[in-house]
Amino acid sequence: MLIVTDTFQQTNGVSTTYKNLRRIARSRNIRFRVLHPSLYRWMPLPFYPEIQLNLQPFRLWRTLNRLQPNQLHIATEGLMGLVARHWCKLNQKPYTTAYHTRFPEYLALMWRIPPRWTYAYLRWFHRGALTTFVTTESMRQTLLNQGFHHLVIWSRGVSEQLISPSQTPLPADKLRVLNVGRVSKEKNLDALCIYQDVFDITIAGNGPYLEALRQKYPRVHFVGYQYGQQLAELYAQQDVFAFPSRTDTFGLVMIEAMCNGLPVAAFDVTGPRDVVEQGFSGILHHDLKQAIIRCQMLDKQAIRQTARSLWSWAHCFDTFHHHYQKPSTQAVDMPLPARHDECTPMR
Incomplete structure (x- = not known):
């Protein structure tokens, strides 16, 4: 291949x-x-x-x-x-x-x-x-x-190394809200960060919009890219995963979050509406703040078990x-049921 x-x-x-x-x-x-x-x-x-x-x-x-x-x-x-x-x-x-x-x-x-x-x-x-x-x-x-x-x-x-052992974070004064991914303007992260005084927000990632967000939202935690077990532990420490993007085709981080038991708060757009089961694994709403608040009522253990069986x-x-x-020359519009040798540079 x-x-x-x-x-x-x-x-x-x-x-x-x-x-x-x-x-x-x-x-x-x-x-x-x-x-x-x-x-x-x-x-x-x-x-x-x-x-x-x-x-x-x-x-x-x-x-x-x-x-x-x-x-x-x-x-x-x-x-x-x-x-x-x-x-x-x-x-x-x-x-x-x-x-x-x-x-x-x-x-x-x-x-x-x-x-x-x-x-x-x-x-x-x-x-x-x-x-x-x-x-x-x-x-x-x-x-x-x-x-x-x-x-x-x-x-x-979702890789097994990105799934933490089942655990419930300790109670906190504010809802702990996480976002993971590239920090760029099209990810619409302002729609989440404006609630820096309402929620305890953590952004894991990097990108061209990072410094601008740091300047605008000093009470948001920007922790850079996280990988493997470190990222799994970060998921386990949160209460809700927020996905404010309106332009993603999928949003792989949403299923990583759900496999760690985090409900997803997002807008009702392509990506979230295909991944999130409304009222079970997350809340899709035109008001992201309301979606985050409503997510705290969802069953995290059920989310975790279901997500791990799906992805x-x-x-x-x-x-x-x-x-x-098995390529075909005819249109295929229906989904299917369900030694690496890296090329070296030419000199």
Whole structure:
């Protein structure tokens, strides 16, 4: 299996997904290669510095010529993905793609680029794919309405190392509210941080908007990126997980939180509405403060048990592997039931 992606060494949902696929593939003795910008000369993307821009696209082309894959998976729509797509077209090789990021909404929010322009590019990019993986039914419907085809729902999982032993935090004067993820403007974190005097808020993550938030909200705890058991313990110390983003396709951190027994407070938008069971595993409401307050009445142990039975990286890999191994030239719009060898840089 060969994956081409514009992001792999960073901390985000895309890299987390493919690193876990690699882990499952290794456990099953399935060859799994990843081509990413760190294998070549690169620079940070100016307006999104956690993304690496490959400065040697022709060396990626030569890598593909040398490997001569019968099929590959294109994970992202950036320069790496473009090179891989053109190579597949020229060499008449089948490929699959994935829709991880709502770039039309992000670019409209950040730089007022009309969504129809971005959707036009993304329609063209994914049009030739045998399968385009999407995270949720809501995202699938959105893309169908935008003229995308061959869409397959591809869910996510939670690693055992991110799940803490069952425990209940000690009582506190204020509700302890956690958010985990990239600290950037499109994550809408202001909608949570404005309640710094109402809740005891912790933000775990980093990104270009961090210093601005620190200046505006001095009573919010910013603890940087947390990983593994340290992150699991942070989940266990909280009362509610808040997810204020309105533009995520999924929100992997929400299922991590639920597997640790945290109810999720969020807006009723794509992502949360596909992951959160209203009134059971969280509260979706137009008023985030009210959603957080109502979450404290939910059964954390029941949330934990149910979430752990639902979200599995093994199932995620099975869906991916099925469509990678058995491509179809016909539209596939229904979800499925439920040794790594890293490529080295060319010299």
